[in-house]
Amino acid sequence: MEPVLQVRGLHAAYRRTKVLDHVTFDVMPGTLTAIIGPNGAGKSTLLKTMLDLHPRLGGEVRFFGTAYRNAKLKVGYVPQRGSVDWDFPTDALDVVLMGLYGRIGWFRRPGRRHRELALEALDKMGMADFAKRQISELSGGQQQRVFLARALVQDADLYLLDEPLAGVDAATERAIMEMLRTLRAAGKTVMVVHHDLQTVEDDFDHVLMLNRTVIAHGPTTEIFTQDTIARTYGGWLRRKERVTG
Amino acid sequence: MMGLSHNALWVLASMLMLGTAAGLAGCFAYWKRQSLMSDALAHAALPGVVIGFAILGFKSLPVMLLGAAASALLGAWAVTAIRAHSRVKEDTAMGIILSVFFGLGIMLLTMVNRMPGGGQSGLDGFIFGQAAAMVRQDMRTMTAVAAVVLLVVLISFKEWKLYLFDPAFARGIGLSGRLMEAAYLTLLVVIIVIGIQAVGVILMAALLIIPAVSARYWTNAFGTMLALSALFGGGAGVAGTYVSTLGDGWPTGPFIVIAAAGFFLLSLVFGTRKGLFVKAMQRRAQMRRLKPQAVRRDPLAEGEALP
Numbered sequence: 339m340e341p342v343l344q345v346r347g348l349h350a351a352y353r354r355t356k357v358l359d360h361v362t363f364d365v366m367p368g369t370l371t372a373i374i375g376p377n378g379a380g381k382s383t384l385l386k387t388m389l390d391l392h393p394r395l396g397g398e399v400r401f402f403g404t405a406y407r408n409a410k411l412k413v414g415y416v417p418q419r420g421s422v423d424w425d426f427p428t429d430a431l432d433v434v435l436m437g438l439y440g441r442i443g444w445f446r447r448p449g450r451r452h453r454e455l456a457l458e459a460l461d462k463m464g465m466a467d468f469a470k471r472q473i474s475e476l477s478g479g480q481q482q483r484v485f486l487a488r489a490l491v492q493d494a495d496l497y498l499l500d501e502p503l504a505g506v507d508a509a510t511e512r513a514i515m516e517m518l519r520t521l522r523a524a525g526k527t528v529m530v531v532h533h534d535l536q537t538v539e540d541d542f543d544h545v546l547m548l549n550r551t552v553i554a555h556g557p558t559t560e561i562f563t564q565d566t567i568a569r570t571y572g573g574w575l576r577r578k579e580r581v582t583g
Numbered sequence: 584m585m586g587l588s589h590n591a592l593w594v595l596a597s598m599l600m601l602g603t604a605a606g607l608a609g610c611f612a613y614w615k616r617q618s619l620m621s622d623a624l625a626h627a628a629l630p631g632v633v634i635g636f637a638i639l640g641f642k643s644l645p646v647m648l649l650g651a652a653a654s655a656l657l658g659a660w661a662v663t664a665i666r667a668h669s670r671v672k673e674d675t676a677m678g679i680i681l682s683v684f685f686g687l688g689i690m691l692l693t694m695v696n697r698m699p700g701g702g703q704s705g706l707d708g709f710i711f712g713q714a715a716a717m718v719r720q721d722m723r724t725m726t727a728v729a730a731v732v733l734l735v736v737l738i739s740f741k742e743w744k745l746y747l748f749d750p751a752f753a754r755g756i757g758l759s760g761r762l763m764e765a766a767y768l769t770l771l772v773v774i775i776v777i778g779i780q781a782v783g784v785i786l787m788a789a790l791l792i793i794p795a796v797s798a799r800y801w802t803n804a805f806g807t808m809l810a811l812s813a814l815f816g817g818g819a820g821v822a823g824t825y826v827s828t829l830g831d832g833w834p835t836g837p838f839i840v841i842a843a844a845g846f847f848l849l850s851l852v853f854g855t856r857k858g859l860f861v862k863a864m865q866r867r868a869q870m871r872r873l874k875p876q877a878v879r880r881d882p883l884a885e886g887e888a889l890p
Contacts, residue, residue, distance in 0.1 A: 391751055415755040426614065426748045427803045436745050440756035445738055472803045492756070 340403060342367045342496050342527045343388075348397035350380070350387040357383045359551045361397070365529065365544075367495075370522045372532040372541070372558075375548035376571050381531045382418065384548065385498050389415055401496065411440050414494030416485050418501050424474050430484045431469040434459055437488035459487040464513050479510030486517060497521060499530045515541055538562060591828055594714050595821050597722040600729035601778050602790060602820025602839075606812035607736045608770045609791035610798070610805075614747040615767065618795075620662070622788035623677040625775045627658025629688025629784045632709050637695050642705060644721055644780070651776045658684050659768055685784070712783030712836035714824045725777045732770060736809065744805050781824070786836035790816060793843040800854025815850075819843035 341364040350358040357380040365371060373381050386392035388399045390406055401409035414437075434456040435448050442448050460466050463483040473481060482502055489497060497518075503511055518528050518541075529546070532538065538545055538558060545562050547553040547570040554566040587595070612621050628651035635650030636642060658680045665676040692706055708716050717725075736743065745753045746763045754760045771791070778787050798811035823839030852859050 386751075389755060391754060410755065410757045413755070415752065417749070417751050421751060422749045423614075427799070427805050427808050428744070428748065429803075432744075433748070436749070436752065437756075439741060439745055439758070442741075444742060444758070447741065474803075488752075 339366060341365055342402055343529075344398075344400040344403075345388065346398040348384070348387060348399065349395040350383055350392055351395055352383070357550065358387060361548070361552055363546060363552055363555045365496075365527060367527050368522060368525050369527055369544045370518055370542050371527075371529045371544040371546055372538050373529060373546045373548055374532050374535065374538060374570065375553075379549040379570075381548055382500050385415070385500055385529075385531065389413070389498070411492075412495045414489040414492040414497045416489045416497070416499040416502055418504070419478065419482050419485060421500075424476075424481055426473065429470050429472055430460060430465060430476065430480075430487075431456055433473060433484050434487045434491055437491040440492070455491050456487070459490040460484070462490060463487045463517065464509075477507070479506040482506050483510055483513060486514060490517070495526055497526060497528045499528070501531050501533065503530075504533060535567065590719075593719065593722050594717060594828065595824055597717070597725045597729075598714060598781060598820035598824040598835075598839075599817045600726045600733075601774070601781065602794075602816035602818065603813045604729035604732040604816075605774050605778060605790040605820075606794040606798075606814070606816025607732065607809055608774050609793075609795035609816065610809050610812045611743060611747060611767055612771065612791055613795040613799070618788075618792045619674060619677045619681075620659070621771055621775065621791040623658055623662060623681040623684075624655045624771055625779065625784050625787035626681045626688075627684035628652070628655040628775060628779055629685055629709065630654045630691055631657075632779070632784075633688055633691040633695055633706060636706060637691070637698075644724075648776050648780075651779060652772055654684065655772050655775060656768075659772070688784070708783075708834075709779055710783050710785060711834035712779070712781050712786065712839070713832075714781040714835040715828055717781060721780060725781070728773055728777045732774060733813075735766075735770070740806065740809075747805075781835055782839055783834065783836035786840050789836075789840040789843055790819065793840070793847050794819065797843075797847045797850040797854075800850035800856055800858050803856060815843065815846045819846060 343365040345361055345363050348358055348361040349356070357378075361380075361384060373384065375381050383392055387394050388406065399406060401413055406413065431453070435452060437459075438448060438452050438455060442452060457466065457469055460469055463486055465480060465483050465487060468476060468480060468484075473484065476484065486499075486502060489499070502514055506514070518530065521528055522543075530542070532542070539562060542558055544556065545558045546555045547561070547566055549570050553570045554561045609618075609621070612618050631650030631652065631654030632647045633650075634654070635647035639646055662673065662676045662680050665671050665679065666673045671679070692710075695706060705713070705716055742753075742758060742763070746758060746760075750760055750763075753763070774791070775787055778790065782790055794812040794815035795808075797815050798808045801811055802808050819839050819842040822842040822845075823837075824835055826842075827833045827835040827838040850858065853861070855861055
């Protein structure tokens with residue numbers, strides 16, 4: 339089986355600080371991977387750099403064996419909820435429709451069929467009753483579910499989610515994990531930037547442990563150990579101690 | 584408007600178009616959080632206008648507008664360069680560019696006005712705007728350009744919405760961020776350039792900023808916000824120009840700004856979305872709902888003076 343995502347020697351920086359240092363890994367289809375690591379480990383930057391949203395200083399990224407620009411419609415990206423202004427004047431259904439813009443074609447208006455698809459996706463996330471609700475009036479968890487519904491209608495083969503479970507309520511967390519498992523069951527590949535070490539073993543079959551470079555990567559049962567956790571977070575904890583004490 | 588001359592009607596019609604286009608582009612600037620950018624661009628246009636005049640030695644609107652566009656774009660580039668290569672933040676960079684370019688423009692203007700024949704250049708009109716000084720050809724250009732802007736916005740409404748709400752996602756599904764950024768900047772510069780003769784470099788930005796903010800008080804839908812902003816912009820353009828033509832040599836820009844501010848005040852107070860009046864009414868209704876309970880709980884408190 340061919341990997342859906344291949345990353346080779348990826349380097350990236352913010353100003354003069356190196357954030358990603360020779361990041362290399364492969365992701366096989368049908369896997370559900372958690373990307374974990376301490377704050378500042380470069381988790382979000384990794385996603386952004388792979389998607390050409392952040393400048394790449396070196397290395398190569400291949401989606402489905404080709405460059406990202408040729409595989410855009412096969413890749414669904416869910417940015418962090420805080421990356422947009424939720425005061426923007428629009429409703430939930432409209433945001434989900436945006437996931438279909440690529441398929442609708444530029445300069446064309448969405449039709450009834452597209453509206454139905456968007457409504458269906460909202461329904462899958464338990465948000466059908468909120469379709470016409472202003473996005474500013476939604477709770478954080480509901481906003482996150484709208485973002486995921488937008489990713490769902492894209493019907494991508496590989497999903498990259500940036501902290502979808504950060505600061506959401508229990509109902510939203512259940513809805514999101516259910517969605518991710520459904521996607522995996524349908525043969526899709528999912529990578530999630532994650533922060534909760536407690537749930538990694540139960541919810542994800544693969545784990546990518548990152549701290550500027552890949553500390554460990556593979557099936558959760560094999561590589562998610564005390565040792566790798568210490569190596570991923572250890573340096574960070576020591577640094578923190580130095581700062582605070 | 585029965586008594587208006589044919590020429591005055593032309594002026595009003597072209598100002599309606601300009602205001603409408605500015606209202607639309609202003610919404611884009613508003614959601615890009617770059618309202619100040621339009622102000623910087625407008626001020627940065629002045630040196631170009633003067634240099635355009637100085638090179639030819641006589642007044643040729645196309646050349647002066649070309650100069651305006653060039654120096655406005657140079658200003659925009661300088662803002663981006665300062666932000667990218669120094670620790671200066673974007674709003675500060677805009678403040679610097681705005682004042683430096685405007686100062687340079689006024690300096691050049693003073694020099695040109697001292698040149699023989701320079702006093703009749705009409706360049707002063709570019710500072711506060713002089714709609715009455717436009718000739719028929721200027722108005723045709725203005726109307727045509729504004730119509731193109733309107734058409735662009737109508738055709739690519741959905742793309743603008745996506746780009747303004749979530750640019751990272753937009754790029755992810757194949758909408759080029761660089762292309763949209765260039766289109767946005769072109770739209771702004773084009774409107775500023777065709778508008779400065781009538782509205783003036785100092786106040787041009789008001790026609791871009793105020794209608795959009797006013798529209799925000801009435802709606803929660805992006806399309807409606809665009810339409811209302813266009814309406815307010817067009818209304819302010821017509822009303823301000825009409826008043827300015829009543830007096831001899833009255834500048835247009837200030838009257839347009841006052842008209843736009845009138846729309847803003849109305850919106851701020853009576854706007855159905857978070858307008859002050861609506862909010863006060865809601866608060867009163869809420870108080871009324873709560874009051875009977877308070878009375879029932881503590882009937883003795885009624886009639887007592889507050890401490």
